[in-house]
Amino acid sequence: MGKSFKRILLKLSGEGLLGDQAFGIDEKVLDTVAESIKSVYNKNTEICVVIGGGNFYRGVNNKNTAISRSVADQAGMLATVLNAIFLKSILNSKGVDAEILSGLAVPQVAESYSYRALQNLLQKKNVVIFAGGTGNPYFTTDTGATLRALEANCDALFKATQVDGVYDSDPKKNPDAKHFSTISYNDVIEKELRVMDLTAISMAKDNNLPIVVFKQTDKKSLSNALEGKGKFTIIKWGNMTDFNQIKADTSARMEKTLDTLKNDFGGLRAGRAHASLLDNIMVEAYGSLSPISQVGTISVPDARTLSVSVWDRGLAKSVEKALRESDLGLNPVSDGQLIRIPIPPLSEERRKELVKIAGKYAEQNKVAIRNIRRDALDEVKKLKKDNLISEDDEKRYSNEIQKLTDDATKKIDDLLDQKEKDILQV
Numbered sequence: 179m180g181k182s183f184k185r186i187l188l189k190l191s192g193e194g195l196l197g198d199q200a201f202g203i204d205e206k207v208l209d210t211v212a213e214s215i216k217s218v219y220n221k222n223t224e225i226c227v228v229i230g231g232g233n234f235y236r237g238v239n240n241k242n243t244a245i246s247r248s249v250a251d252q253a254g255m256l257a258t259v260l261n262a263i264f265l266k267s268i269l270n271s272k273g274v275d276a277e278i279l280s281g282l283a284v285p286q287v288a289e290s291y292s293y294r295a296l297q298n299l300l301q302k303k304n305v306v307i308f309a310g311g312t313g314n315p316y317f318t319t320d321t322g323a324t325l326r327a328l329e330a331n332c333d334a335l336f337k338a339t340q341v342d343g344v345y346d347s348d349p350k351k352n353p354d355a356k357h358f359s360t361i362s363y364n365d366v367i368e369k370e371l372r373v374m375d376l377t378a379i380s381m382a383k384d385n386n387l388p389i390v391v392f393k394q395t396d397k398k399s400l401s402n403a404l405e406g407k408g409k410f411t412i413i414k415w416g417n418m419t420d421f422n423q424i425k426a427d428t429s430a431r432m433e434k435t436l437d438t439l440k441n442d443f444g445g446l447r448a449g450r451a452h453a454s455l456l457d458n459i460m461v462e463a464y465g466s467l468s469p470i471s472q473v474g475t476i477s478v479p480d481a482r483t484l485s486v487s488v489w490d491r492g493l494a495k496s497v498e499k500a501l502r503e504s505d506l507g508l509n510p511v512s513d514g515q516l517i518r519i520p521i522p523p524l525s526e527e528r529r530k531e532l533v534k535i536a537g538k539y540a541e542q543n544k545v546a547i548r549n550i551r552r553d554a555l556d557e558v559k560k561l562k563k564d565n566l567i568s569e570d571d572e573k574r575y576s577n578e579i580q581k582l583t584d585d586a587t588k589k590i591d592d593l594l595d596q597k598e599k600d601i602l603q604v
Contacts, residue, residue: 453476
């Protein structure tokens, strides 16, 4: 597969637990699934799991007009809790530390989902089983899985299915169906391949979350897919047969990088208090880095002072440390959960320091632009390797990508020049 994933989310279908049964859970299938998770867990890959409930009930299949969609979806979410209970139990019996976080409140059997609870479990290296969907109707298990994968900061979403990847048509009905080893989010959407619902695919695309679709057959299926063995499909950005799409996506990613730089520059407001000054400061919280705005309330009591009211008193020292070690020259003063931050005046020395910081931000974003160029050129090379374009096309497309890169780099230089003037102006 060419990439090592530190943390993944495994999406299991409830129907996959049926085996040869018409209803419920086949114990042999459940044991196979548990062994496949244990195999990955023992190799120090962190794993989260979302499991459907179709082996008991699927709310979306409700045909009874007397039962509303909301009620049917709640029943479907409860079905996922049933599967999660069984999966947790068998994993625990095999020596795997696993816990359930439920989107529905069922305190007798599972802890309710919260971001804080999730971070605590991840810090302990537990297998985290998400149940109860998002706790809201009208959201599919696929969408819930994508959401939880992003919240858990997973490197990829692995979807276990009954077929070995994504095809251009149903391989069970069409023996000539074409298998994709890789395919773009856009192609999945445009071709209406329905491997996951549109909301889930769009969310993964917007957040650049790779999706690996593989067939769950035995206890080695997941580990094989992780190691790039066997037959599977990777859904990700790129690998598009249309250069116009490659160019459009490249342009969009470069514009996003420029927006990031503008945001970085917006935070360089030393001499006058502004909440955005702290936008780029990350705090060590519950085993991972979080923006300071996610651990406390930022306020501006006066023109020369910022304050952070930390929600969890235990994080106050981490917040103070992050502020002190930032590039902004801040000297925070802590009073328990309230941290006051005097904003230093713009002395000549401070202005020169801010110019250096601005230059550092600009260089970081130039590196990001070059990385985007590299990704795009790799996609163009693949088009040529697959004989989808000629050598002349490859050269022309590469030149167009370079022009986008040059334009973005010039915009960064212009933004830096203007920011330096603003900082040095007395």
